[in-house]
Amino acid sequence: MTRLLEVQGLAKSYGGVHAVRGVSFGLAAGEILALIGPNGAGKSTCFNMLNGQIRPDTGTIRLEGRDTTGMRPRAVWRLGVGRTFQITATFASMTVRENVQVALLSHAHQLSVFHRFAGRSHAGEAEALLDLVGMRADAERPCGELAYGDLKRLELAIALANRPKLLLMDEPTAGMAPKERVELMRLTAAIAREQRIGVLFTEHDMDVVFEHADRVMVLNRGQLIAEGSPEAVRRDAQVRAIYLGEGLVYDARHREGRAA
Amino acid sequence: MEFLVVQFLTGLASAASLFLVASGLSIIFGVTRIVNFAHGAFYMLGAYLAYTLTERLEGAFGFWGGLVLAGLAVAALGALLEIVLLRRIYRAPELFQLLATFGVTLMVQDLVVVIWGPEDLVGRRAPGLRGAVEVFGQMVPSYDLFLIALGPVVLGLLWLVFKRTRWGVLVRAATQDRDMVAALGVNQKWLFTSVFALGVFLAGLGGALQIPRDAVSHAMDLRVIVEVFVVVVIGGLGSVFGAFVAAIVVSELNAFGILVMPKISLVLVFLVMAAVLVVRPWGLFGKPEGPARQAPGVSIRPWRPFSPGERIAVAAGVALAALLPLVAGDYALTVGSEIIIFALFAASLHFLMTVGGLASFGHAAYFGLGAYGAAFAAKAAGLPMEAALLAGPLLGLAGAALFGWFCVRLSGVYFAMLTLAFAQITWSVAFQWVEVTGGDNGILGVWPSPWAAGPRGFYWLALAVSAAGIAALRVLVFSPFGYGLRATRDSVLRAEAIGIDRGRVQWTAFVIAGTFAGVAGALFAFLKGSVFPENLAIPTSVDGLVMVLLGGIETVSGAVVGALVYKALAIWLMSQTELSKLVLGAVIVVLVVAFPKGIVGSVEELRARRNRSEPNGAAFGAAKMEAAE
Amino acid sequence: MTTGATTTTGMKLSVSGLNSYYGPAHILFDVGLEVGAGEVVALLGRNGAGKSTTFRSIVGLVAERRGRILFEGEDVSALPTHEIVRRGLGYVPEDRRIFTELTVEENFLVGRQPPRAGAPTWTPEKLYALFPNLGEMRSRLGGRMSGGEQQMLTIGRTLMGNPSLVLLDEPSEGLAPKIVEQMADAILAMKREGLSIVLSEQNLHFARLISDRAYIIEKGRIRFSGSMAELEANPEVRDAYLAV
Secondary structure (H helix, E strand, C coil): CCCCEEEEEEEEEECCEEEEEEEEEEECCCCEEEEECCCCCCHHHHHHHHCCCCCCCEEEEEECCEECCCCCHHHHHHCCEEEECCCCCCCCCCEHHHHHHHHHHHHCCCCCCCCCCHHHCCHHHHHHHHHHCCCHHHCCCEHHHCCHHHHHHHHHHHHCCCCCCEEEEECCCCCCCHHHHHHHHHHHHHHHHHHCCEEEEECCCHHHHHHHCCEEEEEECCEEEEEECHHHHHHCHHHHHHHHCCCCCCCHHHCCCCCC | CHHHHHHHHHHHHHHHHHHHHHHHHHHHHHHHCCCCCCHHHHHHHHHHHHHHHHHHCCHHHHHHHHHHHHHHHHHHHHHHHHHHHHHHHCCCCHHHHHHHHHHHHHHHHHHHHHHHCCCCECCCCCCCCCCEEEECCEEEEHHHHHHHHHHHHHHHHHHHHHHHCHHHHHHHHHHHCHHHHHCCCCCHHHHHHHHHHHHHHHHHHHHHCCCCCCCECCCHHHHHHHHHHHHHHHHCCCCHHHHHHHHHHHHHHHHHHHHHCCCCCHHHHHHHHHHHHHHCCCCCCCCCCCCCCCCCCCCCCCCCCCCHHHHHHHHHHHHHHHCHHHCCCHHHHHHHHHHHHHHHHHHHHHHHHHHCCCCCCCCHHHHHHHHHHHHHHHHHCCCCHHHHHHHHHHHHHHHHHHHHHHHCCCCHHHHHHHHHHHHHHHHHHHHHCHHHHCHHHCEECCCCCHHHCCHHHHHHHHHHHHHHHHHHHHHHHCCHHHHHHHHHHHCHHHHHHCCCCHHHHHHHHHHHHHHHHHHHHHHHHHHHCEECHHHHCHHHHHHHHHHHHHHCCCCCCHHHHHHHHHHHHHHHHHHHCCCHHHHHHHHHHHHHHHCCCHHHHHHHHHHHHHHCCCCCHHHHHHHHHHHHC | CCCCCCCCCCEEEEEEEEEEEECCEEEEEEEEEEEECCCEEEEECCCCCCHHHHHHHHCCCCCEEEEEEEECCEECCCCCHHHHHHCCEEEECCCCCCCCCCEHHHHHHHHCCCCCCCCCCCCHHHHHHHCHHHHCCCCCEHHHCCHHHHHHHHHHHHHCCCCCEEEEECCCCCCCHHHHHHHHHHHHHHHHCCCEEEEEECCHHHHHHHCCEEEEEECCEEEEEEEHHHHHCCHHHHHHHCCC
């Protein structure tokens, strides 16, 4: 059986500098996979190649067996790849509900309609999605006045509007308080498992990574240096030397074995 | 062959002055992020001051000293402008900065005429460089050779200043992050003032250096600023070296364009600019801009369609306007028709700017194309008014479709400059292509059908068409397409990530706006019975911008109110004063600095403030602010 | 549980009654904090709590603010940013904000200020000793450096102004755990030089390694102040505002 996402020999270089080279991995439906590594290791380049923002030099990306290499972000999205950004990107001049409605309109190929009031289109579906992320009560609020944590949840709702098979989340919890981080990741995990969505995320918060990822990949200087269960990666000597350090700056529970 | 070499050298000599002005604009933009529209005005002031100084001062030293002094005097004026005006608007949206500096340009135009008179002035020749040098058997003025050498020298000096002095390093640092420079203990205010003074000095010197070659006139500001915009668009805004290369390219194209296509030489420059933009949207040596500052039109209060009560009020307003012919005389009705037509024009620009987030500085092009289209249809094709009113806007649509395709590849100031350049090219075609457009004499005798020939009949026609057009634009705002368009304005990144084709959506909006502007233009042609190049000139574009701004940039339909107030005021003002540009310029500056939300925007603000039940104001502000850091 | 100490004598920095506004929104409410000479103080709180706004208000980067900001005994609240900084109050922003088009050396040049009595004097050489990575890339463009190197560069750039107190906004944000550990060492080295340091943090583990005292800020108000040990011993405070 083909996995949801199959990446083979992905490489990209800029001006002779290899940003990413020979990266291969797979991701199954419903699986949550973390991509970690030092800044500048190529995580963002990898991510941007997966959703079509950057065209890889070599390598292939297959989604459910279909080659998506070199496709535009729009086309990749149409095939069922949702994305959230490190710094939230939402439509500040609209209400929370309208933000989701635009995504639903786009998904239904209805954005070329020039008459008809759009404020009532897909309203029920939009509210169902907001319900899923716990924001139904905020539907009529201006998006511009939301707190940061709420924006992150709204982004998740927008990303779910095209019924994605794969969610790409770039530092989903950056800039959030620890409590909010856990809530957001629990929510994401629950949705992913229930709807069989594969999730690939980058993250610097090791507490989040070790708590929520099924599998962890470590990228360094553009190459995968380790891959496996959180426990295995945590014990990997090379990973400790390059990235994790002595473990002084993340939760003690994750230093040796998972206690909690 | 020999002739071509001489033509090439003439082109190089022209490039020197253009390079000085363009590099000044680029340097100022680099640090202050302001595209200084008044740069052409400073260029012109440099020429006028140099004329006066070289007339007064004796001898060779008097001449060369006069040129430099003129540059320095202009730099001092520039510093004054920076301190008095620009410091207040550094944080304002780009559109406001362009408008404010355009207002200054308008004021300078009138002041120059007051001081130096309307006649062209011919300056002294350069002492010691009056002669000519023989090159391949042809005579080349020595002064041209001096200018050819000057360009690279100035380029080298600027390079040294920016690479080798601490001031230069600070300027380069401020180019990237001005607040951070201040946070490292640098007095940012004076850094900005000094950068602005340097940039303006280059413009003033560029103007002063032209006096031995060209007559000094009060129209040279707009001519040069359009060329400079083309130069920085080709070379890349912020790149001094790009300005150098592009100044040569543009000057040579002009020099040889005259030979190839004497009638419409500017088209050649346009073709090159278009080619560059397709390959490198940020110019040959420019760098892609980061995400633009907040696009115009982004409001914190989400838009809503009219409530039933508001709908009744609007309908009543239109009905009341329809009753005007029962009480008003012919003159009032003609003025009324003009105001109503401009309401539609403003609404179309507003759609592009506020809903699409694309601030066009050349929207008059499509208004003018609509007008010319209607005139061609009526005069050349002999169609009746009804058919011509339908045919005219098609020309606006075609122009918008062509130019828009290039424009929407850019955003922010680049977009504004490119729209301006296209409008100016359209203008110059209308002006130069006498056989077709009648040139300066325009096309006369574009008369309405008998039923609409009277002021009253035409008033009703204008009202019906404009009201329908404005209503259609409003329906668009709240249609699925309107949502998609607003989405791309709010966040291109997110819009692309949910499958929206940004380019296509914005191009469609551009075409829609251009078509509606064309409808207004066609009506205008029949109102006036004639069409002139000025219908698509820069001042008409700026009229539209001021209407939108006056109405309120963050509102759904404020432009209509802005158009009514502004056009009425302008017509009244024209009858009251000779110095209408001075007054208009001052009004624009005051509007931008003191009243940026406009009439409808301010009313909405008041209403919102009265209704607000403190909805987490602090929390939202905090989140926003921290996120913005 | 608001700010305890009120004496200002001997305090390097003493902020009281600080209120900041962003347009119509009130962001900071009577924020007060104090920093003694040679002390490392952590300002903890979640995103949007007001940490960055507090720092930006202190150095005058927030236009609308009220309150008293005493630096070395003098009120600097009416001064423009560059004047405040020139008195020896250094500021290292969140997100590093290094000049990507400038080399390491040029970045340092922008930060350079004359030596100041009562504050350690820094030279590029001394900074290369503190951050050995930077010494190997003196003419590299800032934009071509890794996140960790950029964080070192932004700190070094501020130190070139020879400050006696430094505000460090989220120095560990977005860095690999191993680099965060190096950062902790560097901050302790700066402390040994005699610098006073205020750092804003969300990572309590990191703050614990280097701080003497801590404040917790939430929704623009200071909710707790005390030693790190007191904070450790107060789980309900920690859980309410910080911890998992």
